[in-house]
Amino acid sequence: MAKPKETPMMKQYNEIKAQYPDAFLFYRLGDFYELFNDDAVLGSQLLELTLTQRNKNSAEPIPMAGVPHHAAQNYIDILVDKGYKVAVVEQMENPAEAEGMVKREVVQLVTPGTRMRTSADAAKENNYLVSLSMTPAGGFGLAYTDLSTGEVKATTVTATGGVLNEISRLETKEIVTNATLPDDLMANLTSLGILVSHQDEEAANAETSYLTQQLTVPEQKEAADVLLAYLFATQKRSLDHLQMASSYEIAQYLKLDRNSRANLELTVNLRTQQRSGTLLWLLDNTKTAMGGRALKQWLEQPLLDRETIEQRYDKIGELLKDFFSRAALQETLKSVYDLERLAGRVAYGTANGRDLLQLRNSLRQVPDIMVTLGDLDPAVFGDLLRRIDPFSDIEKLISTAIAEEPPISVTDGGVIRAGYNTRLDDYRSVMKNGKQWLAELEAKERSETGISSLKIGFNKVFGYYIEVTKANIDKLDPDRYTRKQTLVNAERFITPELKDREQMILEAETKSSDLEYQLFTEVREQIKNNITRIQKLAATLAELDVLQSLATVAEDYNFTRPELTDKQRLVIKDGRHPVVEKVLGHQSYVANDVFMDEDETIMLITGPNMSGKSTYMRQLALTVVMAQTGSYVPASEAELPIFDQIFTRIGAADDLISGNSTFMVEMSEANTAIQNATKRSLILFDELGRGTATYDGMALAQAIIEHVHNNTKAKTLFSTHYHELTALSDELPNLRNVHVGATEENGELVFSHKVLTGPADQSYGINVAKLAGLPDSLIDRAADILANLEAQDVSLEATAPTRPAKLAEPVATYQASVAEPEPEVVAAEPADTQLDLFAVGPEIDPATQAVLDEIKATNIATMTPLDAMMKLNEWQKQMK
Missing domain, CATH: 3.40.50.300 (P-loop containing nucleotide triphosphate hydrolases)
Structure with missing residues (x-):
């Protein structure tokens, strides 16, 4: 049977899907994102969607499932949380104006390592994407980033174990590489549920060259280049918040392999896999999300540099001495939002009016923080105070431009403050006065026609109109209005005056929305030009937050300076x-x-x-x-x-x-x-x-x-x-x-x-x-067995003509004995004799010897306690 001919839409879908075979394709069709074929079958299971069919009457109907576009992010988050990628395909032109198939493109590839959205529960967690490159000697260049904060770092790792330690510390969910990784490393990554993505290293461009200019080690630069290439390929937008990549040495920090980190429960509880019950849980009294992330980073990378450690002790000590300054610092930090991620959203182009107000409110706390630090010992806190930028220019810009209660959407109007732009104010005046004019016109027409139910309405097809019910048509002068539409129960009319006012109002509404969005993007762009300043301030405030947290915990639990x-x-x-x-x-x-x-x-x-x-x-x-x-x-x-x-x-x-x-x-x-x-x-x-x-x-x-x-x-x-x-x-x-x-x-x-x-x-x-x-009868039986065994040990000890004085000779003694004749063994004093159950003389009868041989051959580690006791009882009976 001939294969059914593809429709233009399915041809377009399949061409895009071929470029993203390892991702779910969310294909925009009107108000829905649709999934087709295998994506629809698996997606319907994972997302609990109804599985339908396209072309259901054909010989080979196409499986299909969809989600509303306004709720798509929730479904994308579910898939990414489960370790999948999602390619978002948007309509790139207005369907009403398109000729032929609507042009569609992938506007973003969302992966476990590149997601920008974080829940409130994960605000104090980083989401790291790691890249690996191979060295000729079998080592690795390793780079990582948190796309939401812009942090980029790189290092060199000499072996697979070191890679596993680093990715365990970073708790990464995705690794990108331009090489084929060793089988043992791939097996470990698979067992840990880490997604491995491939990205070819691309030719350097101005942006990647700028971001990697401080990296001098070849494998580190290669790893960073792969990382950045993957980010630009998947995100398809400006990433101006990415910080310049910096190199670090693992040997700069106290080394804790992944087993030791897990055993000590520094950040994850072994039993629950949660933060509760860990050292981080105890020490975290931070007031900001960025402070919480910084504390976690400090705990995961304890220092080897004594001078830096002592400086942290000094700052904690100063905060402990000055309770009021510490309390003031805590109070102001409570009003500081996540500056790192706000900067990321500004650069990403997703920050809305409410995000900018959070940034403004955070910047308003900076002067108070500077005053508090000024009250502390300048020899201790002077370095932090000098690093703080007051940001009065950005705070003033946002306060002047952004309305106090902006809507979530930046395209619906109402985001720009009145008085910021004269032309926008004029448009708003026209809209406000126009609506007032319409209300006055409606009252006037009711009065003059005597029709109390007359009303002025609006729809997108006819614009503004005057509506009169058919029961009142007889009361209307036939020459008063121009008939526009007939309904079952009413007639709709227009007048030249009404159409003139309509044009003025609609023009003001359209131009107002466009102008307001333009003004908002200009404000956002000005802030974007200051992202590096914001990130430096965020790092300083995060450090302050960690220090006040450690000081507070030290006071609460009576810790001391080591x-x-x-x-x-x-x-x-x-x-x-x-x-x-x-x-x-x-x-x-x-x-x-x-x-x-x-x-x-x-x-x-x-x-x-x-x-x-x-x-x-x-x-x-x-x-x-x-x-x-x-x-x-x-x-x-x-x-x-x-x-x-x-x-x-x-x-x-x-x-x-x-x-x-x-x-x-x-x-x-x-x-x-x-x-x-x-x-x-x-x-x-x-x-x-x-x-x-x-x-x-x-x-x-x-x-x-x-x-x-x-x-x-x-x-x-x-x-x-x-x-x-x-x-x-x-x-x-x-x-x-x-x-x-x-x-x-x-x-x-x-x-x-x-x-x-x-x-x-x-x-x-x-x-x-x-x-x-355990049952009392069992405990009593165990006590009897123990007493019998101890009695036998005494008996065996008495019959042994010679016994070693120690369990075994230390290594040094053993090595010496290889080179010299073995000395005569002398019986040890009774007080020094060690337990030696099997040291028996040649006169033991064959039945007893058989039991002893069986004991030697038995692996008790494979037996349950009850089985072991029963076996002991059996041996005891055989030896009687």
């Missing part, structure tokens, strides 16, 4: 986990000290589950992040070195998408720390080795401790349930044991949540199981 030192000495007195303390309340939280002298490398932490080991470790990391952000910290005293990196391995999680088990993830994160940490790094290892057989896990944990102690030498907190590892303090001089206190009172476990010197005396595992609510 002392930064060049020594590798770490002292925290009465340290707290700031988020947990906020949730529990200051009175309920138990503060703890952290002390690690210069030569001390590892703090080995033991104690039962739920006692607070992980919280203790996290609070140290958060204290470091806060200190290097420039914030005061949750402690009564703090002396800290400046760390270059933080690595964490906290919590149990798998990565099923990549096919990695919990243990594999654990080992991978441990490897990242071991391979990349330096003496200036901080490492947090929580319960390494749990995901495999007991002795495998114990051996790995000890080897990692020894490696960090002897080679890496980073400050390390290592919590463990392997109590045998505490004996390493005898062999590793820079390792110190501490434990989280717990006592057993009347069979109940009581946590002190206090970190004490020395190893824990036991793990209290059964007590914790009881707290979890």
Whole structure:
């Protein structure tokens, strides 16, 4: 069967669709945007639209779905939120005047990384678009922008892991590239749900050359060129608000890989994926959207430069001393709108009268802010005060030109203030007087004709007319009016006088609207010429907002200024986990000290589950992040070195998408720390080795401790349930044991949540199981099994002729033994003997040996607690 011939409209649609195969095409038809073919089928499902058909009587009807043009933005937002692109096709000429097919073009391609609209909930979030270019050595140039604010930055990343860390920090939803990305990177991007778009690098033009002139590294400039080419190709309009691209080095900031960032819950709660319950949630007392975004950026990029950090401390301290100035600053900042995004809308050509009034009202706060800063110590705040532009010229322009209550639309009139333009005032006078004249004419004609129902009306076809009902026609002088239209129940008439006045009024209305829009765009253009000034002011006010927020939180939660030192000495007195303390309340939280002298490398932490080991470790990391952000910290005293990196391995999680088990993830994160940490790094290892057989896990944990102690030498907190590892303090001089206190009172476990010197005396595992609510019968059975096992350990210990004094020899001792004959093994003193369940003599009977062999071969990590207890019971019966 021959394929049905395309109609001119569908031919036009298909030609445009071929240029945007990866986007939904919103094709304008009158008052609707229509979707066709596959777009209609999928769009109807995603947007819950009714799926209809075009040419439904043909052999191959075309699927079709549509949305009203006035509501299209809501539907576009839904698709973009789901990770799709939307190409908006508009009619480029008046259908009534067009010859043949109406000309249509794509006026904008909306993508996850280029959307300008933000909801109120996302006002304090950036929407970053990232571009990548490849280097010959296998590295990457990386550039990013937030189109709504105009920020453009670029850097160089040496490996795939670094790319993933940066895009994780930026929380990007779209990446654009001119190259084929490595398979492993593509797999990770796909698993993270990040849209990857392609954009060929285009020949440099004046605009891109200007924006990238400060970039000197080839791969960074290439990435920025690709980024800008994509923006210009998709947005198809002026982007004068884009700032000059600046280069940054990742090594300038405290390095936190994406796992550590997630584990510490700096900006996203691991459980809810929301802001609540994070460090950002605690510290955010900002009054402006741009201040909220700046605080998030500070937290995501803690500093390494001591001078800048100390300057932030100084400013916070000054605001803490002067409560009234801080309160005044907060009050004025409440009236400052989002200057960064207002500037973006002005450049984008979407700012309306209400946006300009928000800009004006924000600028009106600047003089008061300058007065407040002038009352503070000039040695501390003088630099910020000098950076503030009062903007009296722009504030005056908007106040003079824009009406106080303008409509949303800039084309409907009413946006320009009376008195701003004489000609516009004349047009308005004609319209006002003309309508008054019409009202007076209607009253006059009613009086003279005696027809009280006579009225003067208007429609677009006939203009102004006089309407008389047919019941009153007899009362009308036949020569008084000229008949224009006959209706069922009335007649419509005109007069020469009425037509003259109509022409005057309609001409004034048309010219008034055109002139008013012209005047508004001129005002907007003048503001657009000052966008760089507005962006500089926005950055200064955002910094002020962050500083007052940190000062307020420091006062509310009794934070203190840390002392930064060049020594590798770490002292925290009465340290707290700031988020947990906020949730529990200051009175309920138990503060703890952290002390690690210069030569001390590892703090080995033991104690039962739920006692607070992980919280203790996290609070140290958060204290470091806060200190290097420039914030005061949750402690009564703090002396800290400046760390270059933080690595964490906290919590149990798998990565099923990549096919990695919990243990594999654990080992991978441990490897990242071991391979990349330096003496200036901080490492947090929580319960390494749990995901495999007991002795495998114990051996790995000890080897990692020894490696960090002897080679890496980073400050390390290592919590463990392997109590045998505490004996390493005898062999590793820079390792110190501490434990989280717990006592057993009347069979109940009581946590002190206090970190004490020395190893824990036991793990209290059964007590914790009881707290979890396991049945009493099960708990009692577990206690019996434990008692039997401990009794067997004593028996086995007594029969063993020789036993190692430690779980395993430290690495240094082991290496020495390779070169020398193995010394005679001497039995250890009973007090030093470690648990060794399998160290049995040759006289054990075959049945017992078979049970021991089965125990060795069993992987308890794959068993449930109940299965393990039943298996223990079975083995016990076999050995009786």
